[in-house]
Amino acid sequence: MDALWDLLRHVHDAYGVNLVHFYDGFERGRLLRGMWTTVKLAAICIAFSILIGIVGAWLQTSRLRILKAAVQGYIQFFRNTPPLVQMYFFYFALGPQMPRVINDFGVPQPMFGSFEWAVLSLSFFAGAFNVEIFRSGVEAVQKATVEAADSLGFSRWQIYRYVVLPLAVRICLPALNNNLVNLAKTTTQAYAIAVPETLFVASQIWSDRINVLEMMVTLLTFYLLMVGVFVWAMTRLERRLRVPGFGQ
Amino acid sequence: MRSGTEGQAVSTNPTWTPDQPIVAVHDVHKSFGAIEVLKGVSLDVAKGEVVCIIGPSGSGKSTLLRCVNALVPINKGSIKVEGQEVHDPALDKLALRRKVGMVFQQYNLFPHKTAIENIMMAPLLVLKRPKAEVEAQARRLMSKVRLEGKEDAYPGELSGGQQQRVAIARSLAMNPDIMLFDEVTAALDPETVKEVLVTIRELAEEGMTCMIVTHEMGFAREIGDHIYFTDRGVIVEHGAPDSFFTQASDPRTRAFLSQIL
Numbered sequence: 001m002d003a004l005w006d007l008l009r010h011v012h013d014a015y016g017v018n019l020v021h022f023y024d025g026f027e028r029g030r031l032l033r034g035m036w037t038t039v040k041l042a043a044i045c046i047a048f049s050i051l052i053g054i055v056g057a058w059l060q061t062s063r064l065r066i067l068k069a070a071v072q073g074y075i076q077f078f079r080n081t082p083p084l085v086q087m088y089f090f091y092f093a094l095g096p097q098m099p100r101v102i103n104d105f106g107v108p109q110p111m112f113g114s115f116e117w118a119v120l121s122l123s124f125f126a127g128a129f130n131v132e133i134f135r136s137g138v139e140a141v142q143k144a145t146v147e148a149a150d151s152l153g154f155s156r157w158q159i160y161r162y163v164v165l166p167l168a169v170r171i172c173l174p175a176l177n178n179n180l181v182n183l184a185k186t187t188t189q190a191y192a193i194a195v196p197e198t199l200f201v202a203s204q205i206w207s208d209r210i211n212v213l214e215m216m217v218t219l220l221t222f223y224l225l226m227v228g229v230f231v232w233a234m235t236r237l238e239r240r241l242r243v244p245g246f247g248q
Numbered sequence: 249m250r251s252g253t254e255g256q257a258v259s260t261n262p263t264w265t266p267d268q269p270i271v272a273v274h275d276v277h278k279s280f281g282a283i284e285v286l287k288g289v290s291l292d293v294a295k296g297e298v299v300c301i302i303g304p305s306g307s308g309k310s311t312l313l314r315c316v317n318a319l320v321p322i323n324k325g326s327i328k329v330e331g332q333e334v335h336d337p338a339l340d341k342l343a344l345r346r347k348v349g350m351v352f353q354q355y356n357l358f359p360h361k362t363a364i365e366n367i368m369m370a371p372l373l374v375l376k377r378p379k380a381e382v383e384a385q386a387r388r389l390m391s392k393v394r395l396e397g398k399e400d401a402y403p404g405e406l407s408g409g410q411q412q413r414v415a416i417a418r419s420l421a422m423n424p425d426i427m428l429f430d431e432v433t434a435a436l437d438p439e440t441v442k443e444v445l446v447t448i449r450e451l452a453e454e455g456m457t458c459m460i461v462t463h464e465m466g467f468a469r470e471i472g473d474h475i476y477f478t479d480r481g482v483i484v485e486h487g488a489p490d491s492f493f494t495q496a497s498d499p500r501t502r503a504f505l506s507q508i509l
């Protein structure tokens with residue numbers, strides 16, 4: 001490793017290509033922590049938004065009008081307002097309303113930090129789309145299949161959990177995939193509320209070290225790789241879930 | 249198949265005895281919106297009896313079967329299964345569905361589960377029976393419907409007739425007392441119709457109570473103890489198969505039979 005860093009240092013000195021964020025231990029640490037924050041943020045938001053999608057689509061099959069209306073209102077709000085404004089709303093408008101908690105040093109601090117607010121706002125944002133995506137899958141499941149489960153004594157939840165959802169997921173996986181890739185990219189928006197994710201630390205580094213171009217290339221490469229890995233995993237999942245004679 | 253540890257006692261009305269009708273339908277009315285689909289249907293099925301219901305499309309046959317296991321609610325009248333009112337709001341639907349198995353026209357297997365998983369799912373999830381026992385029963389049922397070797401096939405890899413036999417096995421895994429068949433051969437190729445009918449006949453011969461909606465007149469005549477003819481939401485005529493098919497009195501029945509035979 002050290003040899004590589006020395007080489008990069010030499011490249012900087014000799015050719016002016018400034019990869020200080022790799023060869024300098026301090027900058028490298030900052031950048032890696034930023035990347036780790038991005039990965040964590042994306043993973044948690046993906047998990048939460050899928051959960052919201054599953055539960056929301058389930059609520060929409062409810063016979064209770066008020067539940068359906070509530071889910072519909074949620075979807076309309078989050079789909080039809082800009083995600084950046086949503087994030088500001090959560091952080092700057094809701095944040096100060098939350099109770100304060102006493103931390104380990106006996107000092108009161110906000111219940112949620114910027115990371116938690118970013119998780120909440122991005123999960124609700126992507127979750128609204130996921131509800132619609134799962135619902136389209138749920139609606140594509142044959143009614144006769146549901147009726148068969150019903151006649152076998154499955155409860156409403158068992159029908160959803162063991163019959164409708166597994167089929168709906170297979171139907172809507174491509175659309176889900178799309179939305180989750182978007183979500184992973186939208187994590188950069190957490191920059192706006194100072195979550196120290198990749199874009200945030202990158203901009204700190206390029207301000208301190210004046211290596212904007214090199215930092216940008218690094219940044220784009222990182223996102224290409226991250227999304228690439230995610231898409232690869234989703235493709236494998238899609239293949240694993242493929243059932244002979246269903247869909248396609 | 250139906251003895252031993254597999255069948256757990258199902259709550260029945262204590263006043264019901266097997267010499268009374270196992271299914272008693274009395275003056276049932278059912279509307280979808282403004283359209284009245286069943287206009288006062290009554291029929292009784294004795295334990296071990298095979299009842300065939302025939303009639304033109306849209307006459308309410310499927311709706312009648314669906315009412316019997318409470319898949320759709322009725323507007324008026326009464327349906328009793330083993331003495332228990334099916335449309336009593338306090339009814340234990342699960343107990344009813346364990347007693348009444350149903351096989352539909354199509355798309356009724358779970359496409360993401362293998363044949364044997366299809367059979368095992370309800371006993372595992374609904375009855376919470378031990379897996380080893382459920383699997384052993386499922387394998388026996390697969391061979392009963394002559395599908396040994398197809399346990400791990402997905403529905404999409406089976407012919408229509410094979411799928412329907414898996415569907416029958418899946419219903420039987422709940423150890424029902426009554427089986428409802430709703431035009432289970434209507435969507436099949438002629439070659440596979442026969443294998444499904446053979447399976448149903450075997451069940452009937454073993455003494456299973458069956459309500460069969462069918463367009464296969466020869467089959468109805470051969471297997472039915474009693475034939476009902478429905479038209480536009482009423483039972484027009486019924487009788488034992490021999491007299492029904494040769495001496496139908498109502499002109500609607502005769503018109504229908506002359507078209508189809």
Ligand SMILES: Nc1ncnc2c1ncn2[C@@H]1O[C@H](COP(=O)(O)OP(=O)(O)O)[C@@H](O)[C@H]1O
Pocket residue numbers: 280285303304305306307308309310311312
């Ligand atoms: N869920 C439903 N909603 C509205 N109308 C229905 C529904 N199910 C059946 N019907 C109508 O009820 C009538 C009888 O249908 P059905 O019982 O399926 O007849 P059959 O099985 O004899 O062909 C038909 O006119 C059908 O359109």
Ligand SMILES: [Mg+2]
Pocket residue numbers: 309310311430431
């Ligand atoms: Mg029908």
